[in-house]
Amino acid sequence: MRHRLSIGAVVLVAAALAAGVALAASSAKIAPPANIASAGKIVYCSDISFPPFESYTGSNKPIGSDVDLGNALAALMGVKAVWANTQFDGIIPALQAKKCDAIISGLYDKASRRKVVDFVDYAVLGNSVVVPKGNPKHISGLSGLSGLKVGVQSGTTLRQQLLAENTKLKAAGKAAMTILDFPKDSDAFQQLIAGNLDAYYTVTSTAAYYGKKTGGKTQTAGPQVSAFPFGIATLKSNKPLHAAFVKGFALLRKNGQYLAILKRWGVANAAIK
Amino acid sequence: MSLIGSSQFDGHYFWEHLVHPQGFFLTAVWTTIYLAVGGQVFGTILGLPLAMARRSSNRLLVSAAWFYSWIWRGTPLLVQLLIVDVGLAEAGIYRWNDINFGLFTLSGAAQAALVTLALAEAAYMGEIFRAAIGAIDRGQWEAAKSVGMAPWTTMRLVILPQAARVVVPPLGNEFITMLKQTSLLSVIGVTELFRTSSDINSADFKTFEIFTVAALWYLLLTSVWALVQHWIERRLARSERAVVATADKDPFERLTGIAH
Numbered sequence: 467m468r469h470r471l472s473i474g475a476v477v478l479v480a481a482a483l484a485a486g487v488a489l490a491a492s493s494a495k496i497a498p499p500a501n502i503a504s505a506g507k508i509v510y511c512s513d514i515s516f517p518p519f520e521s522y523t524g525s526n527k528p529i530g531s532d533v534d535l536g537n538a539l540a541a542l543m544g545v546k547a548v549w550a551n552t553q554f555d556g557i558i559p560a561l562q563a564k565k566c567d568a569i570i571s572g573l574y575d576k577a578s579r580r581k582v583v584d585f586v587d588y589a590v591l592g593n594s595v596v597v598p599k600g601n602p603k604h605i606s607g608l609s610g611l612s613g614l615k616v617g618v619q620s621g622t623t624l625r626q627q628l629l630a631e632n633t634k635l636k637a638a639g640k641a642a643m644t645i646l647d648f649p650k651d652s653d654a655f656q657q658l659i660a661g662n663l664d665a666y667y668t669v670t671s672t673a674a675y676y677g678k679k680t681g682g683k684t685q686t687a688g689p690q691v692s693a694f695p696f697g698i699a700t701l702k703s704n705k706p707l708h709a710a711f712v713k714g715f716a717l718l719r720k721n722g723q724y725l726a727i728l729k730r731w732g733v734a735n736a737a738i739k
Numbered sequence: 740m741s742l743i744g745s746s747q748f749d750g751h752y753f754w755e756h757l758v759h760p761q762g763f764f765l766t767a768v769w770t771t772i773y774l775a776v777g778g779q780v781f782g783t784i785l786g787l788p789l790a791m792a793r794r795s796s797n798r799l800l801v802s803a804a805w806f807y808s809w810i811w812r813g814t815p816l817l818v819q820l821l822i823v824d825v826g827l828a829e830a831g832i833y834r835w836n837d838i839n840f841g842l843f844t845l846s847g848a849a850q851a852a853l854v855t856l857a858l859a860e861a862a863y864m865g866e867i868f869r870a871a872i873g874a875i876d877r878g879q880w881e882a883a884k885s886v887g888m889a890p891w892t893t894m895r896l897v898i899l900p901q902a903a904r905v906v907v908p909p910l911g912n913e914f915i916t917m918l919k920q921t922s923l924l925s926v927i928g929v930t931e932l933f934r935t936s937s938d939i940n941s942a943d944f945k946t947f948e949i950f951t952v953a954a955l956w957y958l959l960l961t962s963v964w965a966l967v968q969h970w971i972e973r974r975l976a977r978s979e980r981a982v983v984a985t986a987d988k989d990p991f992e993r994l995t996g997i998a999h
Contacts, residue, residue, distance in 0.1 A: 555941035621941025646928035
């Protein structure tokens with residue numbers, strides 16, 4: 467009896483699975499590359515510590531505009547999105563080591579990175595200096611940080627900009643800033659709140675998010691610096707996936723889902739025009 | 740698991756970073772060294788009174804020492820670092836400010852690192868000292884008493900010199916662990932060997948090459964320590980050279996375990 471029942475269960479489950487696969491395949495608006503289709507999922511590497519783009523809810527669920535975008539793209543291909551939380555300073559090596567299929571992690575599209583990955587740009591962001599409320603050190607922006615303690619996330623373009631700024635300061639005969647880099651962007655913010663730093667350098671939208679979240683404990687100082695596109699990175703050897711993302715992103719822009727996602731997370735001003 | 744196929748190992752990059760380290764890389768190596776040495780020295784100095792307290796006849800002192808070890812040995816160093824550095828400041832209890840010593844500035848993060856390493860290490864060293872003192876034959880105490888030595892004099896002149904020899908091998912283990920666990924300091928913004936290697940990796944994407952270079956540096960540091968430990972053991976064994984056989988091994992043998 468028990469035996470017959472369990473066989474029945476297996477048949478039922480198998481039927482349900484087959485139906486599910488058929489459904490997924492029929493709902494795919496963009497044909498996924500063969501390996502993605504057979505795996506039934508896209509694995510994204512993301513450093514999930516960077517709101518409002520990617521962060522965890524209290525119940526450990528990844529949320530944010532990058533997460534919604536990645537999920538929407540996976541849904542277009544009729545597969546599941548899996549989020550692999552990966553430390554930012556090792557995120558491109560993780561992709562190279564095939565720990566994931568793509569990176570969506572507020573990753574700036576830059577020439578040095580284009581040598582090893584392909585990008586589909588999906589937003590344009592600038593950077594800002596964040597200081598405690600009231601700007602006690604009267605910091606006027608990136609060029610006003612001489613002699614101060616500045617926190618930044620390790621392995622970021624932001625950190626390279628600070629290093630370049632230090633070179634300029636030294637050339638002008640001024641005191642360099644002390645740059646402290648941290649594994650996560652949110653670590654650097656924590657250190658600012660704790661008073662261990664004079665300033666913290668991050669993406670403007672993230673600065674705005676934290677300012678709101680902490681009830682105005684922090685603010686930006688001076689004008690926004692530079693603007694770079696965020697891109698979805700795939701391996702240069704993985705052209706089919708890159709092509710699928712290009713198509714998928716174009717579709718999300720056309721059907722309005724893209725702008726809706728950015729609006730939901732308060733970053734509509736970062737939209738690609 | 741599958742092999743990826745053609746090797747991407749960049750031998751030139753590896754070699755350049757190994758034999759021509761840049762200034763900032765050497766600064767990070769130096770940071771690793773002084774924080775490990777500082778943590779071990781202060782941890783050892785604090786460990787001895789802790790062991791004494793555990794052996795004392797005062798029950799309050801015994802409990803306090805036990806409580807200290809319980810807390811510091813029972814929690815991960817990573818958690819301790821975050822509490823001591825950013826936690827204390829965030830709660831408005833204590834903030835580590837940079838101290839300028841004229842010749843160099845000890846950053847707030849480095850101070851928090853040094854204090855945490857030393858306090859945690861004291862708990863382990865306390866146990867090692869306690870075991871070493873306990874290992875000395877009771878007859879030694881009785882003999883010292885019979886010639887009229889006070890307990891403290893006995894401790895200082897009879898017990899501790901013998902205990903020191905017992906302490907050195909486990910102390911060597913502790914210091915090797917200390918050197919390696921400095922890599923955790925990266926979470927509080929201390930730019931040590933591991934942090935700087937990660938930074939290079941994030942710019943060049945040559946994970947295997949740069950972390951192999953870092954691994955070789957750690958290996959060099961722990962190997963240098965093996966030589967120092969050998970020297971210490973020889974000095975402590977001067978009176979009884981024939982008895983302490985390990986101290987007679989030459990440096991090559993100590994490193995490799997191969998007699999030659």
